[in-house]
Amino acid sequence: MQKILIIAIIAINFLFIFVLVRDLLKHRHEIMEEPASPIWTPLSQIVIYFLSTFGISDFAISTALYPKAKWVTMKKLPGTLNTQCVIPVFVMSLAYISTITVGVxxxxxxIICQVIGAYLGPRFVVKLPEHIIRVFVIIGLLVATGLILAGKFGWIPSNGTATELYGWKLWTTGLLMFVYGALNNIGIGSYALTMATVYAMGMNPVAAFPIMMGGCTFSVSIGSMQFIKLNDYSRKITMFSVFGIIGVLIAVYLVKSLNTSVIQWIVIVVLLYSAISLYLDSRKSTEAV
Structure with missing residues (x-):
């Protein structure tokens, strides 16, 4: 099963890379005109995916950074969050998947339910007005903050032992994974949500990783191909996302252990600040109208 999963991961991600490169070549004269910094963007990708490898949401960090830096419009933010993470998450999944600790x-x-949600999601997201996307982004920041706090204070149970789900637990998990796949497309990351679900269903905590990585590496690549097709993402940020591989490899191979407690508190402050700032900006825009 491990070999089949790895082959499937490689195949779907190579398909994404083909679609991305074809689109980048088609619009090569427009890429460098986009506002993202050609210096700070690749550096930010290294830091974002270094932290992501330790479980700190790349969606949340990117959402906190990009609107403030004015690197991408709010309308194209969801698509960018998805397309930029495909290649780093691809490398992350190959680096970490060594044993399958969950029932086939x-x-x-x-995986299938999350992929279906990710495939259908972009068709609806591109039709959403900017202020609705802003609301979902704010919700995503608050959800990420809440889940980090829940983990730090032990509010989420993590002492389950099951490696397989049956009956209503299996179908409930499938339904939730479908929703998480769709939420990815609005800019709400699924890592923390998946982990909380796995714990709530009484599964062994180590089962969270193959489910998270399996679901995300397939769902974001498939959803991202839709965003590319619909021209609803930042090409420059996604192009520079290859630098995220450096952050992943540093975290996996060079840093043996990292006390993320202080970093998590900093991230919590940044996420709350970003959510409040987006809310205040939204109010100003509404009042101006």
Whole structure:
């Protein structure tokens, strides 16, 4: 099962890379005209995916950074969050998947349901007005903050032992994974949500990783191909996302251990600040109208 999963991960991500490169070549004269910094963007990708490898949401950090830096419009933010993470998450999944600690049926249900949600999501997201996307982004920041706090204070149970789900637990998990796949497309990351679901269903905490990585590496690549097709993402940020591989490899191979407690508190402050700032900006825009 491990070999089949790895082959499938490589195949779907190479398909994404082909679609991305074709689009970048088609619009090569427009890429460098986009506002993202050609210096700070690649550096930010290294830091973002270094932290992401330790479980700190890349969606949340990017959402806090990009609107403030004015690197991408709010309308194209969801698509950018998805397209930029495909290649780093691809490398992350290959670097970490060494053993499958979850039942095959449970893993397949989780992956397939999240992929379906990710495939259908972009068709609706591109039709949403900017102020609605802003609301979802704010919700995503608050959800990420809440889940980080829940983990730090032990509010999420993490002492389950199951490696396989049956009956209502399996189908409930499948439904939730479908929703998480769709939420990815609005800019709400699924890592923390998946982990909370796995814990709530009484599964062994180590089962969270193959479900998270399996679901995300397939769902974001498939959803991202839709965003590319619909021309709803930042090409420059996505192009520079290859630098995120450096952050992943540093975290996996060079840094043996990292006390992320202080970093998590800093991230919590940044996320709350970003959510409040986006809310105040939204109010100003509404009042101006």
């Amino acid at each position: 049926k449970t893993l397949l249900v989780a």
